[in-house]
Amino acid sequence: MLITLFIGDLDMKNIMTGTAENHVAFSRRIAAVFPTLDARYEMIERAYNTAKDSFRGVMRDGGERYFEHLREVTLILTDHLRVRDHRLIVAALLHDMVEDVPFWSVERIEREFGRDIAVLVEWVTKPPQGSFPDKDARDHAYHARLLEAPRDVAILKLADRLHNVRTLWSCSPEKRQRKIEETRRWYLPLAEKHIILIHELETALVALETEAM
Numbered sequence: 001m002l003i004t005l006f007i008g009d010l011d012m013k014n015i016m017t018g019t020a021e022n023h024v025a026f027s028r029r030i031a032a033v034f035p036t037l038d039a040r041y042e043m044i045e046r047a048y049n050t051a052k053d054s055f056r057g058v059m060r061d062g063g064e065r066y067f068e069h070l071r072e073v074t075l076i077l078t079d080h081l082r083v084r085d086h087r088l089i090v091a092a093l094l095h096d097m098v099e100d101v102p103f104w105s106v107e108r109i110e111r112e113f114g115r116d117i118a119v120l121v122e123w124v125t126k127p128p129q130g131s132f133p134d135k136d137a138r139d140h141a142y143h144a145r146l147l148e149a150p151r152d153v154a155i156l157k158l159a160d161r162l163h164n165v166r167t168l169w170s171c172s173p174e175k176r177q178r179k180i181e182e183t184r185r186w187y188l189p190l191a192e193k194h195i196i197l198i199h200e201l202e203t204a205l206v207a208l209e210t211e212a213m
Contacts, residue, residue: 021072023048027045030078047089050097051067052067054097054104055100055101061170062170066100069096070093073163077089081159081197087114087117091117091121091156092159095160109122120152123149123157124157124160146186147186154191154193155194157187158191158197161187168208180205183205188201
């Protein structure tokens with residue numbers, strides 16, 4: 001799977017906070033890349049609405065709608081990393097569906113959005129807990145597999161982790177510390193391997209650690 005990627009400067013604060021971002025603004029961003037009658041634009045719109053409907057009523061630790069996370073991860077890809085592959089954009093919107101929404105599966109993603117997108121979503125989805133003796137074993141297997149993942153999977157997962165780290169402020173100190181350690185152990189090496197979002201992750205971690213002191 002080939003993904004066109006450009007790195008450019010951007011005000012990340014607006015992306016991370018979702019400033020002035022809504023469906024209309026998001027659609028305009030996508031329309032700047034794909035014509036509105038293009039099948040790729042239509043698939044992104046369908047994924048946006050699907051994810052929004054599937055996570056309706058679900059909130060994050062900070063009190064914001066869970067869907068905001070899906071949209072912000074997508075904006076990191078489109079605005080900051082300049083991703084132009086519609087399959088990766090769609091996968092970003094759907095990346096938590098299989099893991100967090102009971103009525104969605106990899107097979108359903110494949111039926112409704114195609115095999116390439118289903119493969120991307122499956123890569124970033126943790127395997128069922130029943131396959132492992134405990135949560136630590138599952139998390140270790142999941143992260144070890146990510147280190148061997150294709151570059152496009154790493155792009156998606158690092159964008160996801162960056163937004164998660166930047167929104168850890170409202171979490172408990174215990175969860176915050178756990179995520180910091182996990183990010184340093186697994187995600188910084190992944191970022192360094194692919195030379196993606198290294199500075200952004202390090203900056204976010206330092207901010208969290210400084211605040212905790």
